[in-house]
Amino acid sequence: MKKDTGRALSLSVYTEMGFLPMCTSFVEHGALAFGLDERGATALTLAVEEIFSYLCRISSPDRGVTIRSSSRRYYNLVEISCPVKDFDMRLFNLTARVSAEDETALEQMGLLIASRFVDRLNVTQGPDNGILLSLVKEKSYPEADQIMTMHPKEVSRFSLIRPQPELLKIITTAVKALYPPYLFPKAFLYPGKVVDMVEGGEYEALAATGPDGSVGGALLWHWVSEKTVECFGPYLFGQAKGSAISGELMEACIGAIAKSPALGLVSLLPTDELPREHFEDLGTLTLFDEKGNGTALTAYFRQMHEDPGAYSWCHPELEPFLRSQYGRLAMPREILFVRDLGETKSPFSVLSVNIERSGNKATIRPVRSGKDMQENLIGHLSLLKKESLKNVFFVMDLGIPWQTEFTHPLLQSGFSPRVVVPYGGEGDQVIFQLGA
Amino acid sequence: MHAPQLDRLVPEYIKRFEPYIPSKPDNELKKLYGCKRLLRLNNNENPLGPPPAARDVIDGFPPPAASVYPSGDAYYLRYKLAEKFGLHPDQFLVGNGANEVITFVIKAFCQEGDNIVTADKTFAVYEWVAEFSGFDARLVPLKDFGFDDAGMLRTIDNRTKLIFVCNPNNPTGTYWSREKLLRFLDVVDGRQIVVLDEAYFEFVEKEDFPDGMALMESYPNLVVFRTFSKMYALAGLRIGYLAGSREVVDIIRRTCVVYSVNSLAQQAALATLEDGEHITRTRRMVREGRNFLERELGRLELSFVSGEGNYLMLRLPMSDTLAYRKFMTRGIMIRSMTGFRFPNYIRITISHMEAMEAFIEALEAILAEMPDRRP
Secondary structure, three states: OOOOOOOEEEEEEEOOHHHHHHHHHHHHHHHHHOOOOHHHHHHHHHHHHHHHHHHHHHOOOOOEEEEEEEEOOOEEEEEEEEOOOOOOHHHHOOOOOOOOOOHHHHHHHHHHHHHHHOOEEEEEEOHHHOEEEEEEEEOOOOOOOOOOOOOOOOOOOOEEEOOOHHHHHHHHHHHHHHOOHHHOOHHHHOHHHHHHHHHOOOEEEEEEEOOOOOEEEEEEEEEOOOOEEEEEEEEEOOOOOOOOHHHHHHHHHHHHHOOOOOOEEEEOOEOOOOOHHHOEEEEEEEEEOOOOOEEEEEEEEEEOOOOOOEEEEEOHHHHHHHHHHHHHHOOOEEEEEOOOOOOOOOOOOEEEEEEEHHHOEEEEEEEEOOOOHHHHHHHHHHHHHHOOOOEEEEEEEOOOHHHHHHHHHHHHOOEEEEEEEOOOOOOOEEEEEEOO | OOOOOHHHHOOHHHHHOOOOOOOOOHHHHHHHHOOOOOEEOOOOOOOOOOOHHHHHHHHOOOHHHHHOOOOOOOHHHHHHHHHHHOOOHHHEEEEOOHHHHHHHHHHHHOOOOOEEEEEOOOOOHHHHHHHHOOOEEEEEOOEOOEOOHHHHHHHOOOOEEEEEEEOOOOOOOOOOOHHHHHHHHHHHOOOOEEEEEOOOHHHOOOOOOOOHHHHOOOOOOEEEEEEOOOOOOOHHHOOEEEEOOHHHHHHHHOOOOOOOOOHHHHHHHHHHOOOOHHHHHHHHHHHHHHHHHHHHHHHOOOOEEOOOOOEEEEEOOOOHHHHHHHHHHOOEEOEEOHHHOOOOEEEEEOOOHHHHHHHHHHHHHHHHOOHHHOO
């Protein structure tokens, strides 16, 4: 896990509108210097402008705000930290709508706009009980050429190498040409982006090459959380069935993370070449194409350490599923129940949604529970339906008790639990799928 | 009060280092996995327990003696070791398990920019101690499951201070013969300290297996590790030692934490050296267990690596960490080998026949659950 934290700039100002031009100029020029194009830099600047203005409105003028802008090769990260306690995260719901008659809501509209200008926006607890807003704007990359630049041929003798940028571009182009889109991540459509991800340490890649330099196969992986690594592939190019390349690539990947903090290695987009003997079958997710044809994809998992046992928080309605999965996988888990005993709840819940149009897919994650969980979920589903997205998933972290409060609304809305990913988050994760 | 500025306070090499999480106590594991018994086949412990003389020492340890500091440098034990091996008492350093003496050696010889050389798939503590001390651990891939002497020699540079050779290797059981070791030591020619970890020395019956203790006079850059944890079954008391030339041990002693070895451990260890029968009995048990395992694994068509030491490594047609959980639910604790960079291998401590039969029975049941191995 050697992520390139890149070059960084920071600016500290006060929550006064007089500082706004300084903030916007800092973010815009920083973004341009870090390689974003003008359109991207402008979008990021507008997002920061909206957030800074909002912070000025809701806090006293003596509050300090620190803006940190850093380059992570394929994206520009802007982090805004401020000791504000009354931040309305509800506005980040995909379904948030602002009433024209409500002045407070109008004031907050800027936040909603900000969230739409960037590729990712996360809100977390910052220093001194304040908030930390992280805005990500990715660089633009051209799509891969349709023309293959490599002629696949069988490689009888091979060695494993870390592919250099040009080879990596050929590999990602070949993957796109030879594999269906549901078997590789969206980033593979942009080979230049994959190169930047690998060079920046976000992805790691291994290729099997023959004596003449021809590529027989490749495997890529990246850290999806502090405890979990996800791998893609192995992808083989022109190799006979049963080629040793898959096994060697997989063992090298496992060896590379064997002494790291990774507790699990997952393969959620498994190719036929994935050596099944290294993995456990977690269950299946069904991916539907635009015509509604479903393809069942098995989620595979490999534990990287001997399991020391763990707690899993659980809503009673999820218990039968969890017990059957833990029993099948021989997972040592103590199930703890979350029950509503009348304590005061927040009126509003917050959900984050990651939409991947190329995969016809949306993944919802809870940010905060609240009394309106059912309505909020239905609102999101209705919006996603309008977007014609066929595959909707919900990821619940069983290490975070309040997240399990979404169980009943999920089941009521047509979701069903499909897969448990051990140690996928703070604890195990359950992936729910809508209507499958 | 502000939170500590860990980002500034913690060295980069510590930030990168992943702590080792030991297993939970047996009773906790039994609760977690829902098993009534637990056969420990994971740590290469000797199920026969300590030799009788050491048991007597443990049984008779007077509680008031616990209030008195132990001998700070294991005085009587070093004299006894010197007598046994025909060396000088100052050629020995006793530590709180062999792990502690590994730390002494690395601290004594390495400074910023230095490195150690060892194998990629061997006892992990050499690599760990080097890395969390800020030194580079250069790992040479095993060749045919054994330490690659030529590869190690190629890896050495002028900042290499220590070469660690685990002989026999844990977990593969391969070893360097006396001839191969001498050839290696001749090429190194005193430029580095060569550490020969002989934790499993007492289990080996092969005639060409070298005795490091007998080589120190000819090779004063040789340091030998031995332990009372394995053959002598004192793992719970934590006691091991190193031996070397007086000049080298004098340097290592400067980094040695005195009083780290408790009185009971010192006295029990001293008593083990009197008993020759214990080694014979243990070797017989290991021989029988190994023969049984090799035969049964062959019948199950599983490949295995069986060499010296009281362990054997086998390859499963499934993830070793999944196998660990499945064995645990059946009350058998094995060591998964992913952490040793041997994915899908497990290591089994060779134990008494009852345990070996239970292991094979569980293994067959686990294999039968696999979809493609069902009859």
